[in-house]
Amino acid sequence: MPILEVENVSLKFGGVKALNDVTYHVNKGEIFSLIGPNGAGKTSMLNCISGLYKPSSGSIKFKGKDILGMKPYNRTSLGIARAFQNIALFEHMSVLDNLKLGRHVKMKTGLLSGGIYWRSAEKEEVHHRRSVEEVIEFLEMQDYRNTPVGTLPYGLQKRVEVGRALALEPELILLDEPMAGMNNAEKEDMARFILDMHELKGMTVFLIEHDMGVIMDLSDHIAVLDFGERIGFGTSKEIQKNPNVIRAYLGEQEEVS
Known part of the structure; x- marks a missing residue:
């Protein structure tokens, strides 16, 4: 059962086509990878899924629901979260506080609520703090819990x-x-950690990565983009044998006379 369905998605910036009629699906509970040379449109695709960009045409469905008209935070509330390529953390804040800020969209009752709402806010804070501590333990960062992020490697x-x-x-x-x-x-x-997200937490992982060894080892299915177009889709073995993918990464070899 697909958890994410991308159908005929195109994205234009003026006269430039970043994505051109791209279609693929991601099955629930798998590790799916999107690869391609630099400038192929991979991050543009993630921006379309997460709501930072609006495609020029096509559809994107999450669990069968069309999400193109939704704001990014509404997509988050549905169950989509994103980690960015360029780190944009609060450097002077601790690891714990950065993760708590990442959790804030799930808060229903503000901690500053007064009167009869104070007790529910307190209970909610305890719940969210427990969830954040579980993430710290999962990522093996217990020793850095209170360390300012900007001082970390x-x-x-x-x-x-x-x-x-x-x-x-x-x-x-x-x-x-x-x-x-x-x-x-x-x-x-x-x-x-990515394998544990998949196997222990049951998450569906959508991965963009340039390390082909990692991609081939981890991925259940792979889609390949080149100049904004899908040139391959399948398992690791199928992708490694795909002549279009080989040409995109290695280039055409000229015959020597």
């Missing part, structure tokens, strides 16, 4: 960025190059 900051999305307890998590700029040890840790 880059790899741990990327982990906090992913943690903000996890704090929303999404059904579908969108990860835009979560391993970019990491060393091999940090990549191995992130790959393990």
